[in-house]
Amino acid sequence: MATPSETGSLPPGRFVRYRWWGLLAISLGVAMIIMDATIVSVSIPSIVADLGISSTEIQWVQEIYTLLFAALLLTWGRIADRVGRRRVMLTGVVIFVAASLLCAAASSGSILILGRAVQGLGGSMILPTTLALLNANFQGRERGIAFAVWGSTIGGMAAVGPLVGGWLTEHASWRWAFGINVPVGVVILAGLLLFVAESKEEISSAAQRLDLGGALLSIVGFGSLVFGLIEGRSFGWWRPADDALLQVGPLSPVPLAFLLAAVALVCFVLLERRRTNEGKGVILDLSLFRIPSFANGNVTALIVSFGEFGLILSLPLWFQNVLGYSAFQAGLALLPLALGSFLASGGVTSLARIFRPVVVVRMGLGLEILAIASLALLIAPDSTAWLTSPILLVYGMGVGLATAQLTSVILADVPVAKSGQGSATQSTARQTGSALGIAVLGTAFFTTLRNGTEDRVADAVANAPQLAGVVDSVNATSGGSIQALAADPQTAFIADAAREAMTDGASLASWIAAAALLVGLLSSLRIRQAASTVPGGSGPAGTPSGGSEPSGAASPGQEK
Template sequence: MTPSSRRRWAGLVFISVAVALIIVDSTIVNVAIPAIVDDLGITSSEVQWVQEAYTLVFASLLLVFGALADRWGRRRMLLIGVVIFTLASVGAALATTGGLLIGARFIQGIGGAMMLPTTLSLLNATFRGRERAIAFAVWGSTIGGMAAVGPLLGGWLTTEFSWHWAFLINVPLGIAIVVGVLLTVDESRGDAASIDLFGALLSVITVGALVFGLIEGRTYGWITTDKQLTIGGWTWPWDVSPVAAAFAIAALGVVSFIWWGLHRRRVGKPTVIAFGLFRIPSFRNGNIAAMVVSLGEFGLILALPLWLQFVLGFEAVQTGLILLALAIGSFAASGLAGALSGRVAPVWIVRVGIVAEIIGIAAVGFIIEPDASWVPLIPALFVYGFGVGLATAQLTGVVLADVPTAEGGQASGTQSTARQLGAALGIAILGTILFSTTSAVLTARLDDRGIPAEQRDQVVSAVVDSAGGAIAGLAGSPQTAPLADDAKAAFSEGTKYASFAAAGFLAVGLLATLSLGGGRPRDEERIEVEAVEPA
C-alpha cells in the first residue's frame, strides 16, 4: 500500500468518526431523555422537540450546505461543522431548562447539516470502483452501528455520571476529528456556482412547517384549535388550528420550491437541488426509497428506550446494553455486505436488509407487553440491526453510483436530506402514535375503573406530558399503584403500535425499491459514462 493510499484510508477513518459523532449524538439522547425529564421537568412535546429541533434543522439545511460545500470546499465545510457541533454540545450539556436544551439542539443541527453531506461527497471524490463500494459500506455500517452504540454509551454516561455527559462526550471526539481530517483528508470542490438562497429559504420553511404540524397536532388540534398557541406575548387568535395552517404552508412550500427550482433551471441558474440529477433513475428512485425506509427505521429509537425504562424499570445503562444487540447485528451485516460487494447487485442487498428490518421490528411489536422479558428482545433487535447494516450503506451506493463527481455535494445533500426528512417524519409520526395511543388507551382504562373525569384527565396528562416519567410516581403510592398498572399497559400499547407502524413504513420502502431494478453491478467506467446521459 502506497503512502497516498494509506493516507486515503486513514482519512476514511476520521470521516467515519465524524459520521459517528452525528449518529451517536442523535441516539445517545434517547436513553438520556428519562433523566432529562426528571431533572428539567420537560413535557412530552418538549421530549419530541429535543430530538426534532436537531433533526428539523438538520434536514432543512442539508441541501444548502451540500451545495455550499461544492463551492467553498468540502473539507472546510466539514471542519466548520464539527466546531459548531462541538460548541453546541457544550451548550446542551450546560442547559438548565428545556428551552435552552432545545435551542442548543437547533445549533447542533446546523453543525450536523454541514458535516453529513460533506462526508459523503468527500468519499465520492476520493474513492473509485471497488474502493468506493468499500468506503460507502464503512460509512453506512458506521451509521447503523452507532445508532445502537449511542444508547449504550449514553446509558453508561447517564447512569454513572449524569445526562450532561451524553453531550460533553462530543468534545474530545470533535477535537480528534478536526486534527485527523486536517492531517489525512485533501480538500475538494465542485462547480463554483452561486447559491439559490430563496430556494434554500423555501426548503427550510417547508420542512419546518411539516414537522411542526406532525408533532404538535395532538397538542393544538389538527383542524380546529384545541389549545391556544402562545409565543412570548402573542397568542394564536383564530379558530383554525396553527397545525392546519402549518400543513397549508408546507403544501404551498413544496409547490413553490419545485416551481422555483424548475424556473431557475430553465434560465440556467443553479438550484438547491440539482433537478437534472433526477433524470438518473437510480438517483430519483433511490431517494424515494431512502426517505421511506428512514421513516420506519428511526422512529422506534424514540419509543423503545422510554418503554424500557419507564415501564420495565431498567436503568439507562441496562437499556443501552439491550440495544447493543442492534449494533452487533449492524456490524455483522457490514462484514457480509463487504463480502458480497461486486458479486451481488446492491439493490438486492438493500431488499434483504429491509426484509430483515421488517421482521425484527414487527417481532419487537409482538414482544412488547407491560410485563415482557428482555430476553426475546435481543434476537429481534439483532435481526433489526442486521437489516439496518445491510440496507443503509448499499442504498447510499445505489443512490450515488451514477452521479458525476462534480455534483457530489448537491447529490449527497439531496440523498442525506431524503434520509433525514424521513427520520424527522418518522420521529414525528411514530412519536404522535406513541403518545396519542397511550392517551386514548389510558383514558379508556381509567373510565372502566370509574375514575372521575377530572382525576382521569390529570393522570393521563401527567403520564403523557412526562413521556411516561410519571409512572414511577404512581407506582410508588399504594393508592395509585393500580393506575400505574394501567399507565404501563397504555404506554406498552403505544409502543407496540409505533413498532407496527414502523414495520408498515419499511414495507412501503421495500416496495419502493422495486423501481430500482435488480441487475448486477456495473463497472466504474460504464457508470461514469451513463451518469451524464438522460434517463
C-alpha cells in the same frame, strides 16, 4: 480544470495511502451527529431536575436540533460542492463542538435550546459532506465498503446514543452527554486535515453566483414541513390541542406550516427549473432526478426512514417505563441493534461481490420487516431483554445491509462533481421520512397509551373521580410516572393498566413501521427496472448504469 477527484481518479499522495484513516475520521463525524440526536432523550429527566425547565422547553431541546438539521441539509450540500466539501465539514465540526460546549455549560433552558439549535446548524454541514467526500475519495468496490461503514455507523450510533447518554447521566452528569463531543471533535478535525483530500466542483463563470433565492425557499419549505410533522401531536393536526401554547385563530399552526411548506417547495422547484434553463447556479440540479436509480432510490429512502425510526422512538420508553430499566440498562438493551448493524457492515462486502447493491438492500429490508413484525407480535408487559435482544440483533443486521447499500444505489450514477447535491438530497429525503415516521408512529404510540390506560381504569375513575388526574399524569409524562404509581398500592392497578397500554402502543407502532418497510421493499423493485432502461448510461466511474451491464461487468459501486 477539475480536481483529480472530479475526473474520477483518486487524489495523489498520502490521501490515497491513508484513505482508510480518512474513512475513520468521516465515520466519527457521522457518529457524533447521529448519536447526539438520540443521546439527549435519556438525559431529559436529569436536565429537568438540574435546570428546572418547563415541558415546552423540554420539547424544544429535543426538536430544535432536528428542525434546523433537516431544513439546512440541501443548502449546505450545494455550498460544499462550490467552496469545498472538506472545508465545509471542518467548519461544521468546529461549530458543532462549540455548540456542544455551550450546551454542557447551559445554566437555563433557553441557553440549552440555543446550543441545540447551533448543533443542528453544525450537523447540517457535516452529514451531506461526509457522503460527498466518500464519493470523491473512494472508487469501485472500495467505495461500496466505505458506504457500508457509513451506513452501519448511522444505524449503530442511533442505538448507541441512549447507552452512552444513560451511562454518562448515571455515572457523571448529563452535561457530559454534550461534553463528550469535544475530544471526539478534535480527533475528527485532525483526521480530516491529515487523511482526507479536498474536493469541489469546478463551475463556469455563468454559474458563479450562489442561488440565494433557492436556498431561502428550500430552508423555508423543508423547515416548515419538518416543523409540522414534529409538532402535530403537540399543537394539534388541525384544531389546536387543549394545552397548545400556539394557535392561529381557530386553527393549529400545523396546517398553516404544511401550506407554507407546499407553497415554498413548489416555488423552489419552479425557480430551480428556470435557473437551470438559463445556465445559472442552482441549489438542486433537477436533472439528477432524470437518473432513475437516484429518483427511485430517494423515494425508497424516504419510506424506509419512516419505518426504521419505529423502534428508536418507542423502545427506550418501553424498556424504562414498562420493564423498569434504568436509562443505562435501556441503552444496554438496545445494544444488540448496534452490534447487528456493525456485523452487517463486515459481511456486506462479501455479499456485494455476489449480489447487486439493490439486492442487498432488499435482503436488509426483509430482515428488518421480519424482526420488527416479530417484536410487534411477541412483546408483552412481562417480556425481558432475552426476548428483544435476538430480535434487535436481526433488525440491526437489516439496517446495516439496507442503509449503506441504498446510499450506494442512490449515488451510483450521480457524477462526482454533483455528489454534494446528491448526498444532501438523499439525506434530506431520509430526514423528512424520519420526521414523518416520528409524527405518525409517535401519534399511534402515545394515543394508544392514553386511550388504553383510560379504558382499562374507566370504572375505577367513575367511582373515584379524584383518580382522573393520576391517570392523566401517565400521558403527561409519556409513561414516566408508571414506576411511581406502581410503588403505591392504591395506584398500582393504574400502573398495570398503563404498562399494558404502552406495550400495545409499542406493538402498534411496530406494525405500522413494518408496513412502511414493506412498502419501501416494494418501492425498491422499481430501482432496478428503471435503471435498466437507461440506454448506454454511465456512472461516475464509467460503469453502465443500473442493470444493463453485460455479464461479468462491474455494477455501480463494484469492480469486476
